[in-house]
Every structure is written in C-alpha cells, then in structure tokens.
Amino acid sequence: MRNIKLTIQYDGTDFSGWQVQKNTPTIQGLIEKAILIVTGEETRLTGAGRTDAGVHALDQRATFKTGSTLDPPVLSRALNANLPMDIRIIACEECEDDFHPRYNAKNKTYTYLICRDVPFSVFLRRFSLMCTYSLDVQAMDAAGPLITGRHDFSSFRASGCSAKNPVREIYTISVLEVGSVDFMGFTFKTPLLKISIQANAFLRHMARNIVGTLMEVGKGRIPPEEMTAILESKNRDAAGPTAPACGLFLETINY
Amino acid sequence: MRNIKLTIQYDGTDFSGWQVQKNTPTIQGLIEKAILIVTGEETRLTGAGRTDAGVHALDQRATFKTGSTLDPPVLSRALNANLPMDIRIIACEECEDDFHPRYNAKNKTYTYLICRDVPFSVFLRRFSLMCTYSLDVQAMDAAGPLITGRHDFSSFRASGCSAKNPVREIYTISVLEVGSVDFMGFTFKTPLLKISIQANAFLRHMARNIVGTLMEVGKGRIPPEEMTAILESKNRDAAGPTAPACGLFLETINY
Known part of the structure; x- marks a missing residue:
C-alpha cells in the first residue's frame, strides 16, 4: 500500500x-x-x-x-x-510509509480575520467575523504575547476536547490592523484585523477561544495584563467566549 | 413623497x-x-x-x-x-424628485475577473471565472480598444434585449493581468485577469458578450483585428459566447 x-x-x-x-x-x-x-x-x-x-x-x-x-x-x-x-x-x-500529518507537524498557524465595518462586508462576510464595535488593537497586541510559550492551555480549551495533555507551546501571537482590504484587485475601505497564532499544536477551539478572549481585551472588558492570570487559572470560565468559526483559517503547517 | x-x-x-x-x-x-x-x-x-x-x-x-x-x-x-x-x-x-438612477448616470464600469488556475480557486471561485487554458493577454488588450467609441453594439447584444436603440458609447476597455491575487491579507499565487469596460450604458449581456469575445481572441480563435469586422457586422453570431455571470461586477456608476 x-x-x-x-x-x-x-x-x-x-x-x-x-x-x-x-x-x-x-x-x-x-x-x-x-x-x-x-x-x-x-x-x-x-x-x-x-x-x-x-x-x-x-x-x-x-x-x-x-x-x-x-x-x-x-x-x-x-x-x-x-x-x-x-x-x-x-x-x-x-x-514515506511512516509520515503522519499530525504527529510530524512542527507547527501550525491559524489566522483569524475580523472585518470592522458591517455595510461593506458583502464580499468579506464568508471569510471574516463582522464586528460593529471598535476594538483597541494596541491592547490586543499587548495581550497576545503574555500567553506565548509552553503552558497548560486548559483555560482556552473546549469542554469536549479529547486531547490527553492540555500542554501546548505557542510560538507567536500577532494582532495586525490594516486600514483597507485588498480583495481580488478591488479595495474595500474597511479596517481589517488579522490575528495570527503559531503553535506546535492546538487544543479543541483553542485558536477561537484565544481570539474571543483577545476581543474582550479589545472591547476593554479584560485588561491586557489579566491574560497571565486567565492562563494560570486553567479555568475555561476565566477566558472570553469562543469566536465564531467563519473568521478562522488554518493558514500553514510546517514539517 | x-x-x-x-x-x-x-x-x-x-x-x-x-x-x-x-x-x-x-x-x-x-x-x-x-x-x-x-x-x-x-x-x-x-x-x-x-x-x-x-x-x-x-x-x-x-x-x-x-x-x-x-x-x-x-x-x-x-x-x-x-x-x-x-x-x-x-x-x-x-x-431630488427628478433624479433617475439610470437616465442620470454619465457612465458605468463593469469589471470581469478571470482566475487562471483551478486548484487554488476555492476562495476565488464565487467571484471569478475559472479558466484552465492559457490566454494571450497582449492580444486581448490589443483587441479591446478596436470597439471603443460610439457604435451600434448589436453584435454584443443578447437576443432578448429590450433597448430600442442598440447604440452605446464605450469609453475604455482594459485587460490587465496580475501574477498573484490579494485576498483579504492572503496572497494566492494564481494569475488573475481583470477586464474593465467603461461605457455610457450597456445593452443586455453586452459586457459578458464582449468578455466572451475577448476570451476567443485570447485563445487564438479570433485575431484581434477581427474585432472591427465583428462590430460592423451587427450580427450576434459573429461575436464570441456570453462569458459566465460569476466573474462580472458592476464596479462603479458615475453621475
């Protein structure tokens, strides 16, 4: 075979x-x-x-x-x-016979797109979360790096997650805002927020739970520095909600 | 009212x-x-x-x-x-009471997108025609300007068109190829062809029939210089097929 x-x-x-x-x-x-x-x-x-x-x-x-x-x-x-x-x-x-797409992966990057303006989102809505409120991008970008590194990510893990070990290593979290969106040669004048998370592997809903928590930071409901306490609590209830699926892309897997 | x-x-x-x-x-x-x-x-x-x-x-x-x-x-x-x-x-x-969105329009631009590579088109397919063959972009770009100006566009008019007068004025036709596609912050390494037509108004299927004819030029089935004879024939059968709807955008209307 x-x-x-x-x-x-x-x-x-x-x-x-x-x-x-x-x-x-x-x-x-x-x-x-x-x-x-x-x-x-x-x-x-x-x-x-x-x-x-x-x-x-x-x-x-x-x-x-x-x-x-x-x-x-x-x-x-x-x-x-x-x-x-x-x-x-x-x-x-x-x-090779023993190549395994999950076990052999060195790291994966998930990217989440948030579109900041509803009326212009007809072409973007399948591929981004539409967000009508403003977000403090600087606070979100400051919050992300506080949970990078090798940790027990139980706070960002869905209840039905089947992984035996909740320890994962996040290499980078970046939050970037661009003022307009390039879409197949058209330019939409709507801000777009791009959140990228690179880790060795992800627990169930981990990327979306991190994004949901960063959005709470962006809304001012969670101070950026509280990310450390949320991570250390190992309690899913301490973190923010699960961000909707539509904005999430499995962007790259490195072997 | x-x-x-x-x-x-x-x-x-x-x-x-x-x-x-x-x-x-x-x-x-x-x-x-x-x-x-x-x-x-x-x-x-x-x-x-x-x-x-x-x-x-x-x-x-x-x-x-x-x-x-x-x-x-x-x-x-x-x-x-x-x-x-x-x-x-x-x-x-x-x-104003007497403003009419069609009669008051000075010009409209329709833009047609052709994506040149099938396998990478998952995110582009709703918004472009997927084309597996190669197209001679230079020939297409040479062919477009031959039908600009004020003409009877019967050769590019759908049979069911209800307009009384088949005369329209095309200001510009441009054919542009870019080597990659910017899509919401992601870059797809697939060539994208962008055909833009600006006219005072359009007959039924006129934009799609012009694009379909330019694609025949791109495939080498119609020499660019034949565009003039196709236009002058005032015969729909002389022109190429109607390009599929999915690639067409009503891009701008100027008043």
Missing part, C-alpha cells in the same frame, strides 16, 4: 467541519467518498487537524493508504473531479 | 439577478420586500441597471418614493436588518 499525502484548501462555510459525521457533509467525509469513487477503496483519511464547522483551510494536510497505482497528478485531478468546488486538492504526492 | 437613493452592494451568487421575478429571490424583489416591512408601503425600486443572475455589484444605485419620514441612516439600518447578508445598503440619502 502506498501512503499518499494531500494538501487541501477549503472554504468551510457550507460544511460541518473536517471530521466524518453521518448525514452531514464534512471535508474528510467528502474526500473519503471521492477516494472510494476513484480507487474503489474504502479508506480512512488522516488529517493534520480537525477544523470546526465553518472554519477554512489554506493548507490542510492529510494522508491515506491506497493500493491504487494512479500517478499522483492523475489521482489529484480525479479526486477534484469528484469533490465540490469549495474543496480542492492543491497538491498530491506519495510520501 | 420623498425620493430616496440607495447605494447597494451584493454578492450575486445566490440570487436570480436584479429584476423582480415570481418565486425566485432577486435583489430588487428582496429590497422591495424589506421596504414593505420597514415602511408598510408597496413600492417599485428603480435600479441603475439590471444585473443578470449571478452578477455582483460593488456600487449599484436605486431609488424609490416613500411617504415614510424615517431619517436615511435609520432607514438604511432597518432595510439591512431585513435583507440577507449578501445584499447590503451601503448608503442611503434623500435626493
């Missing part, structure tokens, strides 16, 4: 997340179905991370074993022909 | 175009329904142009008469609260 590595891009808006579920379209489920159509094999796709319903991916990775002898470019085209247009295989290659 | 002018933005993907139709959602129909909810008045919205099903607008304009005394900002917020998120009123003001 060959081990095939896929690089996948998806607009998560219309799917129920990565993981296979019965009676609802998921990225994993739809790709497994495409593999069955193309190779005739029932297989399990192993993803680098389980993105939630509505979360997008620029650079998701996954592997599957196959007896098929199809060349990777042919396999890639055949899978794309059997996938909805919102999911695309953008690279396909044979990899 | 006051005359109210709206500036409207929409992602046309999920609508059956501008014009009211029975049993199918249209931009005009949904805004008239929102006006009815907000003011209690059945009214007819007059648009600056009837965009086709799937066509987007960055800057559509429309007027309606109302007995309502609501302040324009309040009216705008109330209409947006009763519209789907893919349609937004981005400006609302009282205007």
Whole structure:
C-alpha cells in the first residue's frame, strides 16, 4: 500500500467541519467518498487537524493508504473531479510509509480575520467575523504575547476536547490592523484585523477561544495584563467566549 | 413623497439577478420586500441597471418614493436588518424628485475577473471565472480598444434585449493581468485577469458578450483585428459566447 499525502484548501462555510459525521457533509467525509469513487477503496483519511464547522483551510494536510497505482497528478485531478468546488486538492504526492500529518507537524498557524465595518462586508462576510464595535488593537497586541510559550492551555480549551495533555507551546501571537482590504484587485475601505497564532499544536477551539478572549481585551472588558492570570487559572470560565468559526483559517503547517 | 437613493452592494451568487421575478429571490424583489416591512408601503425600486443572475455589484444605485419620514441612516439600518447578508445598503440619502438612477448616470464600469488556475480557486471561485487554458493577454488588450467609441453594439447584444436603440458609447476597455491575487491579507499565487469596460450604458449581456469575445481572441480563435469586422457586422453570431455571470461586477456608476 502506498501512503499518499494531500494538501487541501477549503472554504468551510457550507460544511460541518473536517471530521466524518453521518448525514452531514464534512471535508474528510467528502474526500473519503471521492477516494472510494476513484480507487474503489474504502479508506480512512488522516488529517493534520480537525477544523470546526465553518472554519477554512489554506493548507490542510492529510494522508491515506491506497493500493491504487494512479500517478499522483492523475489521482489529484480525479479526486477534484469528484469533490465540490469549495474543496480542492492543491497538491498530491506519495510520501514515506511512516509520515503522519499530525504527529510530524512542527507547527501550525491559524489566522483569524475580523472585518470592522458591517455595510461593506458583502464580499468579506464568508471569510471574516463582522464586528460593529471598535476594538483597541494596541491592547490586543499587548495581550497576545503574555500567553506565548509552553503552558497548560486548559483555560482556552473546549469542554469536549479529547486531547490527553492540555500542554501546548505557542510560538507567536500577532494582532495586525490594516486600514483597507485588498480583495481580488478591488479595495474595500474597511479596517481589517488579522490575528495570527503559531503553535506546535492546538487544543479543541483553542485558536477561537484565544481570539474571543483577545476581543474582550479589545472591547476593554479584560485588561491586557489579566491574560497571565486567565492562563494560570486553567479555568475555561476565566477566558472570553469562543469566536465564531467563519473568521478562522488554518493558514500553514510546517514539517 | 420623498425620493430616496440607495447605494447597494451584493454578492450575486445566490440570487436570480436584479429584476423582480415570481418565486425566485432577486435583489430588487428582496429590497422591495424589506421596504414593505420597514415602511408598510408597496413600492417599485428603480435600479441603475439590471444585473443578470449571478452578477455582483460593488456600487449599484436605486431609488424609490416613500411617504415614510424615517431619517436615511435609520432607514438604511432597518432595510439591512431585513435583507440577507449578501445584499447590503451601503448608503442611503434623500435626493431630488427628478433624479433617475439610470437616465442620470454619465457612465458605468463593469469589471470581469478571470482566475487562471483551478486548484487554488476555492476562495476565488464565487467571484471569478475559472479558466484552465492559457490566454494571450497582449492580444486581448490589443483587441479591446478596436470597439471603443460610439457604435451600434448589436453584435454584443443578447437576443432578448429590450433597448430600442442598440447604440452605446464605450469609453475604455482594459485587460490587465496580475501574477498573484490579494485576498483579504492572503496572497494566492494564481494569475488573475481583470477586464474593465467603461461605457455610457450597456445593452443586455453586452459586457459578458464582449468578455466572451475577448476570451476567443485570447485563445487564438479570433485575431484581434477581427474585432472591427465583428462590430460592423451587427450580427450576434459573429461575436464570441456570453462569458459566465460569476466573474462580472458592476464596479462603479458615475453621475
């Protein structure tokens, strides 16, 4: 059996997340179905991370074993022909037998987009959180670095998280505001906030819970310096709410 | 009765175009329904142009008469609260009684986006035509200016067009290729072709028929210099096919 590595891009808006579920379209489920159509094999796709319903991916990775002898470019085209247009295989290659897209990942970057002006958001709304209130970007940018490093991230972990160990290492958190949005050659005069988090791995909802907490800082409800106490409390209730999925992108995975 | 002018933005993907139709959602129909909810008045919205099903607008304009005394900002917020998120009123003001969004327009610009690489188009596909073949951009850019000026555009007019006079004046046609796409702070390494047409007004499907013909030039099926003969033939069959709606944006209207 060959081990095939896929690089996948998806607009998560219309799917129920990565993981296979019965009676609802998921990225994993739809790709497994495409593999069955193309190779005739029932297989399990192993993803680098389980993105939630509505979360997008620029650079998701996954592997599957196959007896098929199809060349990777042919396999890639055949899978794309059997996938909805919102999911695309953008690279396909044979990899070493023991390569694991999650365990072998050195780090992942999730990026969250917040669009600061509702009326201009028609073209941006699928891909950003629309926020009508103003946010103190400086305070948010000061708050982020206070939780970088190797820590128990229980305060930012969803209750249903299945990870045995809540310790993760965040390398960087950056909060950047740009005054206008470039959108396919058009420029929208609406501020856009871009929050990027790079870590060795993420607990369930960790990126969205950090963003939700930073937004509370931005609104002035949590002072930036309180981030340290929130982290140390290891108590989910101490942190802010889970930011909506639509603004989140799995941006890069480094191996 | 006051005359109210709206500036409207929409992602046309999920609508059956501008014009009211029975049993199918249209931009005009949904805004008239929102006006009815907000003011209690059945009214007819007059648009600056009837965009086709799937066509987007960055800057559509429309007027309606109302007995309502609501302040324009309040009216705008109330209409947006009763519209789907893919349609937004981005400006609302009282205007002179005799202002007509179509007759008073000096010129309109339609812009068409062509994305040159399928696999990377997950985030771009709602807003561009995906094209797998290569196009000779230089030939297309040479062909466009051959049909600018005041002419009978019957060769680029849909059969069902209701305009009495097929004469229009095109001021500029530009064809521009950029090597990568800026998308909300992300960069996609896929070439993007941007075709912009500015004219005093457009016949039905005129922008899409011009784009479809320029694409035939780009494929090498029509020599650029043949544009003049196509225009002069006043024969729709001489020109290329109608380009799909998804790539077209009503970009600006000048008064």
